[in-house]
Amino acid sequence: MVQVAIAGGTGDVGRTIVEIIKDNPRHEAVILTRKPIGDIFGVPSLVVDYTNVNSLREILEEHKIHTVISAIGYEGDAPGVSQLNLIKAAEASVATVRFVPSAFACVYTPEMAETFPPLRGYIRAIEELRKSTLEWTSFLNGYFMDYFAPGKIKSYLRPFPTVIDIEHRVAAIPGNGDVPITFTYSFDVARFVVSSLDLEEWPEESRMAGDILTWNELVSLAEEILGSEFEVHHDDIGKLKRSEVTELPVHSIVYKQMPKSEAQAMSAAFSLWAQDANIMHILGELNTKFPDIHPLTIRGLVEKYRQ
Ligand SMILES: NC(=O)c1ccc[n+]([C@@H]2O[C@H](COP(=O)([O-])OP(=O)(O)OC[C@H]3O[C@@H](n4cnc5c(N)ncnc54)[C@H](OP(=O)(O)O)[C@@H]3O)[C@@H](O)[C@H]2O)c1
Secondary structure, three states: OEEEEEEOOOOHHHHHHHHHHOOOOOEEEEEEEOOOOOOEOOEOEEEOOOOOHHHHHHHHHHOOEEEEEEOOOOOOOHHHHHHHHHHHHHHHOOOOOEEEOOOOEOOOOHHHHHHOOOHHHHHHHHHHHHHOOOEEOEEEOOEEHHHHOOOOOOOOOOOOOOOEEOOOOEEEEEOOOOOOEEEEOHHHHHHHHHHHOOOOOOOOEEEOOOEEEOHHHHHHHHHHHHOOOOEEEEEOHHHHHOOOOOOOHHHHHHHHOOOHHHHHHHHHHHHHHOOOHHHHOOOOHHHHHOOOOOOOOHHHHHHHHHO
């Protein structure tokens, strides 16, 4: 049994990992958090100060933390300060051997950080990990499938529907819609992450896939399953580069958590990234290693709308 600390285990992705790891008898989990929270799902928490590398190291050593999973968010100084200090503390800790940086997304490149500054912290984290003696891996899963069925499946992710509005049978396809994209359900991501703790070796990138479809295939599949034609719009690359996307009725739920202009810009940025198959087309390498994990498919997701 090894001790696993989940930094940001109170957040959307972190909480999902905590819920899955708590039932795994081979790992003992603890949450790292900035404020007292009691426990989550019976998993204890430790309050940490991410600005103080030495105090972080002491906590990792005192609790014999073998593996750190960082699921801290990408806002503010979280990736650029907190996560970098956590990596430095893990490197200094005599107890700590493995580190997972907060990714749970697509392949990030330094060029993407120029248009989406929160990624700078991630790029620096990878540089720091490459210099360290830690064994580490970034988990890559493409888009979270949860975003395409808000309220239809269990999820701790704040809703961020984009491109297709299954409930209202409308879609706005970015570009030609023919590039393959990976979609994975958050709880399947957590299952692959927790199962990977048992792997003897970690590659720099651990790839998984719930399903792989193009946007056009996704819309056709939804039309077939639901037996109704979607109203399909097309957002060309110029429109996406102006940080605009066609508004869908389902977008109104996003505006409760962020201004419309910000939501449009994020949607447009993600859609531009997904034009490049090298970015958002993540192959299911972990699926082959863990055949007992049967991830939710887009078909399974869309069928939730028939129930
Ligand atoms: N592929 C996708 O579609 C997708 C979607 C969403 C997220 N993601 C990725 O998943 C990862 C986690 O995102 P999330 O949305 O789950 O995060 P989140 O909920 O916004 O934040 C997770 C936790 O980070 C901690 N945190 C926040 N600011 C911090 C700071 N300045 N310093 C240290 N800790 C801080 C908080 O925990 P405490 O307050 O308890 O300390 C928070 O609960 C990110 O890397 C994100 O990019 C990917």
